[in-house]
Amino acid sequence: MALTGIQIFKLLPKTNCGDCKFPTCLAFAMALAAGKTELDLCPHVTEEAREELSEASAPPIRQVTTGTGDYEVRIGGETVMFRHEKTFFNKPGFAILIEDTMKNNEVERRFSQLNSCQYERVGLILRPEMVALKDTGNKENFIALVKRASTEPYSIILMSSDTSVMKEALEILKTKKPLIYAANHENYESFGSLSKEYNCPLTAKGNGLEDTASLVEKLINIGLKDLVIDTSTRTLKEGFQEQVIIRRAALAGKYKPLGFPTITFPCEMTDNLMKETVIASCFVAKYAGIIVLSDFQGESIFPLLLQRLNIYTDPQRPMTTQEGIYPINNPDAASPVLVTCNFSLTYFIVSSEIENSRIPSWLCVMDTEGLSVMTAWAAGKLAGDLVGTFIKGCGIVEKVERKRIVIPGYAAAILGDLEEELPGWEIIIGPREAAHIPTFLKTMKQQ
Amino acid sequence: MGFQIPKIRYTGRINKITIGHGTGSITIGGESCYPFYLFEGEMPNPPRIAFEVWDHEPQDWQEWALEPYRDVIHDSTLWARKCIDTYGAQAIALQLKSADPNGMDADVDSVVNVVRRVVDALDVPIILWGCGNDEKDALLLKAVAEVCEGKNVALGPVSEKNYKQIGAMAIGYNHVVIASTPIDVNLAKQLNILLGNLGVSDNKIIMDPTTGGLGYGLEYTYSVMERDRMAALTQEDVKLQYPIMCNLANEVWKTREARLKKDDEPKLGDEKRRTILMEAVTAVTLLLAGADIVVMRHPEGVLLVQNIIKELMA
Known part of the structure; x- marks a missing residue:
């Protein structure tokens, strides 16, 4: 400490x-x-x-990186048990399992899922970033898989217990910094040497907490630093509790042998993808470093990516949306204009409600330094003169015929100032709650 | 050095609250540890899932949300019965949405008529959830409290603006209140104190922290609940030692990503499974932060979450 x-x-x-x-x-x-x-x-x-x-x-939980470039995955390095105490820094990596027994077209489908399951949100790209290649004894196929993976940018987990196969795979991937999975009590010396030789992080796979800690100690003693922990537990109750205990032992107990990020395997805990997804969500919240899944389907990985975004958002910093004009439902020159703040959550909720209304509208998002409507108004960031200047300068004037804007209900007090600032404009006070926007817009349209 | 699990010494415990009456009642709360940290404390009552039922036929639900209820959705009583008889609901949350002055603005009498019919037809605990408009809910929930006499229902949302009216009726007719505040520990505590001063007893209060759905503010609800539980269990903050309810169904199902079909955006995958998972992931995330009751919509999502609760408690 x-x-x-x-x-x-x-x-x-x-x-x-x-x-x-x-x-x-x-x-x-x-x-x-x-x-x-x-x-x-x-x-x-x-x-x-x-x-x-x-x-x-030294940080109580080691930060470990695998992969390189755009798809480098950084895990561990966490300093708190609860995100509100500071923030969680390094979001868990999502890996798709690819086995050496899989047919070629299935292998290709899996690689292509990494490319297609990418979603833009708040100016960020949400995407899974890892492949876990598993050797089940078909050495030739496995090595072919490794070669195939080497042509992709994704971060790689190499799963094999055979030292010579692992060495061959590492030789192919020596510039890609894959995660080696896994050292156990029998092979830890040879796997430890490989980890050092190729400068790749190594997974310590023990059997339960205590046994895993003793394996990690052996690895630390032979000079290894970049480790990832697998306790081999594959039941939800125990697996979940272990994640909590590992994090707490490292942070509160300063217990070095558990001061490393973890890897979890929801793919080995059920054979139903729906259930697996919900199990994985437990590990996103608490406290996995890597989560290996049996497959990525849009419907299964997207909710997890959203959850990960939420849990790993820095609570100390408001997320913001870029200032500007957002057209929703293909608006034209006759469509209503709504103004709101640039706190991303507000933007999301307001834009989603406008979209739900199916009424074409212009949404003008004003920079309020990430404050919500009520706080921005209270802090003077959503004052009449500022909103007026914004409306005149943002370019909406050129897009609509009718000079008419809707301001948030919580900012109703700025009406007078705003009217002064925007002579000739009709200013309408909108609802306080976003949920009432669809009804509001429909009524407005009828009038 | 041998390994010892560093344990937290919890000094507080969540109050136990019973909803419903007779054999159909359920008890929630009673935890003496963080959610599912069963290596260092106990959760004597598993968290529960309530199926939501609306007080009128919803107009804008996705086909895949209507599918399980298509034959009964025109009648709140039949709908609620189907949740219980076909999908095994342990509790029903009747959403009194038609009362919303910004929506259908149904008058109190007509909503109360629906409530009376539904409540009389059910033998499971019932949550009655108003429209969120403080003034209207004050009138509505007062009347609801009266017609639900003897049923020990849970009434919400009760806010700082209407707690006196609703709280007094809840005391009079012996119901539970759900104290609702906008994602803030201090406001939650304040409202609990006010309800206590009014005479609502500690075993009659549930907290609603205000729920954000997945991708729409979930993290705020999550962290405020974790802070509530930390204060309640480790800082002897007795005025936060109440079970928590999250009314999450509509927060998930109304979002853009819950409405888009696979044909609209192929990479989002199958719309039905996606929305069910979005709802289930939201529920599980909130359960891990301390929810004692979650309100959900789709029976398949309920089943998934039910299994997760069972396995975490095994």
Whole structure:
């Protein structure tokens, strides 16, 4: 856990030489404690002190990366049990299982699912990012699969217990940083060597919590750092509880042997894709690093991608939508114009309700720094003059014939100011709740 | 070094609330740990799923939402009976949507007539959920409380604006109230205190944190519920030690992604299975944050979630 400035100070040379560009060792120690500078700036610190300091500053859950480039998957590195305590940083990777017994067209379908199951939302691309290639004893097929996967950008999990097969596969993928699955008590030395030789993260597959921790200790002792944990538990109750215990042991218990991200296998917990999806959702919430699924269907992976987006959204920062004009249901020059704030949730709900109404409309989203309508109004970010300036400048004037806008019901108080700002415009107070928009628009159309 | 599970010492416990009467009643709450953390505490009562039934025939439901109910959807009583008799519903949430002044604006008497017929025909616990308009709900739920005398129903949403009217009637007719606040721990606590001051007893309050559906604010509800539970169980905040209900069905089914067909957007996959999963994933996420009752629409989604609860509690 993080040391205080005074604790760090005790480990420094205390010569106040100034080589670090700080006036005193104490000032340097304070800056280190605050994470504002690097220990390397001190040329005189002893090797022992350096080790102690780096040990103390190591995160309680190791951050591990697999894959490269666009599809690099970063897992672990988490610092809290509950997202409201700070945020969750590294969302779990979703992997599709591909076995060496699968027919060629099935293999191709699976690769193509990674390409097609991509969804744009809030300016982000939601997509699964991994393939798990499984060797069930058909070495030739497995190696062919590995070669096939090497031509794709996706992050790869190599599943085999045969050291020579694993080595051959790693040789093919040596620039792709796959995750090796998995070391056990029997093969950990040879798999450990492969992990080091190819600089690829390694899964430690034990049997339950305690056994897995002892395997991880063996791997740490032979010098491995980038590990992923599989306890082999495939029942929901125990699997779920283990995820909680692992996270807590690492964070609250400072228990190093469990201070690594985990991999889970909903694909081995049921043979029904619907049920598997709901099981996977338990692990998205708590606390998997990687989730291996038997298949990706649009209907099964999309809800999980949405859930992952929600759980891993930083609660400290409001999500925003870009300011601008959003046409909904193909509006024309006679369609109504609605104004709202740029808090993404507001945008989503409002646009979804307008869409539900099936009435062609223009939605003007104004930059309120991510504040919702009521807060933006209270903070003066949705004031009459600002809304007026926005309406005049956003380009909606050129798109409609009738100078008429609908403002949110919660911002009704700006009506007077806005009328002054927009002479000649008809300003209508809309509903307070988005749910009432469809009725509102329908009534407006009739009038 | 041997491994020991670091355990939390919980100092609080969630109140137990019973809804319904006689053999048809259910009890929720009583937890002494975070949801499903059964290695360090207990959940004496499994979370429950209530099927939603509307007080009128819905006009804008997807075909695949209507499918299980097509033969009964014109009649709330038959609809509710089908949920129980065919799909094994353990509780019914009757959504009194027709009362909404911004919608159909049905008058109180006609809604109460529907309520009376449905309630008389059922032998399971019933949640009666108003239209969300504070003034209308004050009138409506007062009248509902009266006709449901002796049934120990749960009445909601009860807000800061109408808790006096509805709370007083709930005390008078011995019903449970569902205290509804907009995604905020302090507001939730405040309303619970107000209800307590009014005389509503601790075993008659359920909390509604306001539910956001998957992709539409779920994370806000999720975190506020986790904070509620943290305060209730580890910080001795007795005014948050109440079971939680999430009225999630409509929040999921009304969204754009629940309406698009595969033909509209092929990569979203089969619309029926997708929407069922969106509903089930929302429910499970909320259960993991502390929900004691979730209100759902599709029987297949209910079944999926039922199984997950069973396995997590096994």
